Amino acid sequence: MTEHSAPDTRKIIHVDMDAFYASVEQRDDPSLRGKPLAVGGSAKRGVVAAASYEARKFGVKSAMPGVTARRRCPQLLFVKPRFEVYRAVSRQLHLIFARYTDFIEPLSLDEAYLDVTADxxxxxxxxxxxxxxxxxxxxxxxxxxxxxxxYNKFIAKVASDQNKPDGVFVVRPTEGADFVAGLPARRFYGVGPRTAERMSALGIQTGADIRAQSLIFLEQHFGKSAQYLYRASRGEDYRAVRPDRERKSIGGERTYAEDLTADSDLRDALEHIVDIVWERIAANQARGRTVTLKVKYADFQQITRARSVSPAVDSREGFEQLSRELLNALLPVVKGVRLLGLTLSTLEPAEELSRHEGEGIAEPRPVQESLAF
Structure with missing residues (x-):
């Protein structure tokens, strides 16, 4: 897609719904309002898909085991997710976005980038x-x-989290470098707990600390992330908002109320997930070359197994066959299985945050704030 606005003059909004799944449940059931709520999981099994702000005050977070969530918040209420409702609300959300821009890049059901430069x-x-x-x-x-x-996607996304919930935060072009300099290093994409520990050992705590390092130093210690860190720490991100952004993968998973141990039960469970995921694949008219099986055991050990083929998988039968082969290679299981998941990957190259197409590292240019923020 042709760049629709120059990097230095873009006006980008990152919209992020507040506790989306939980908020929809509280909206639709007034008895849940003002109460600590977890969508997904249960007090004994499963994983929390989303938590209301009332639950977050107790330390309940998404992806947390239900038993841990209940331990932190004994009065926590669990509700089953209603993904068809969340998808319907997401479609309504995008109709609202379309009133203000033609350039909408969804990241998930509840968040998206909007380029509103054209106003x-x-x-x-x-x-x-x-x-x-x-x-x-x-x-x-x-x-x-x-x-x-x-003025760019990286800063807009970080800024949307600054005044949550129900807030707006603005970072103008002349403020970008200083804003990024004050960010904790862990707020940069890809800086998880392990990378943050490595950074801390090197004396890197903030965006300013990252910016103080040379590109060579960053490449030595952080490999492929070096160019991204170099640019982002200077407030630079040349990616355009892309309405035609392609999916990298389509998948689904299920957590079971009781551990699955019998081969027949595991095969039946896999068939159900094949049905769910293939419906999503067909809806997106997708093709992919890699099928990945995800297994989480009763002790929370998690493994993945993948197979790549050529030509790409383009039928339910092919997807099902590869999925079965991946599961059969793990049977019989020694310990119970609490979660199964399947993903079809298109193996498209990841979009690089740190580079504008055809452009290398350059010295920061003077910022001219030519459009209203």
Whole structure:
């Protein structure tokens, strides 16, 4: 896709719904409002898919085992996820976005990048557009959203988390480098606990500490992430908002109320997941060359097994056959299985955050704030 606006003049909004699944459940069931709520899992089994802000006060988080969540919050209420409802609300959300821009890049059901540089609604500033969108969401969907407004995707996404829930945070082009300098290193993409520990051992705690390092130093210690860290620590990100951004994978998984141990039970469970995932694959008219099986055992040990083929998988039968072969290679299981998941990957090369197409590392250029924020 052709770049629709120059990197230095973009106005980008990252919209992120607040506790989306949990908020939808509280909206639709007034008895749940104001109470600590977990979507998914249960007090004994499963994993929390989302937690209300009332539950987060107790330390309940998404991807946390249900038993841990209940231990942290004894009064926690569990509800089953209703993904068909969340998808319907997401479609309504995107209709709202489309009033303000043609450039919408969804990241998930509840968040998206919007390039509003063109200001097709004639509102006058990116901040005003963000407030208008949040107002429409509140009025029409009875939900709240937070937004980050900036001149690039990296900063807009980080900014959307600054005033959560139900807030807006704006970072103008002249403020970007200073804003990034003050960020903890762990707020950068790809900096998980282990990378953060390595950074700490090197004396790197903040964005300013990253910026103080040479590109060579970053390449020596962080490999492929070096260019991204080098650019991002200077407030640079040249990626455009891409409405035609392709999926890298499509998958699904299920956590079971009781551990599965019998071969027949595991095969039946796999067939169910094949049905679920293939429906999503067909809906997206996707083809992929790699099928990955995810298994989580009763003791929470997790493994994945994958197979790649050529030509790409383009039929349910082919997807099912590869899935069965991956599972059969693990049978019989010694310990119970609590979760199974399947993913079809297209093996498209990951988009590089740190590089503009055809462009190498360059010295930072003077910022000219030519459009209203």
């Amino acid at each position: 097709i609604a004639g509102i006058g500033s990116a901040t005003a557009i963000a407030e208008a969108i949040r107002g429409d969401i509140r009025t029409e969907l009875q939900l709240t959203a937070s937004a980050g407004v900036s």
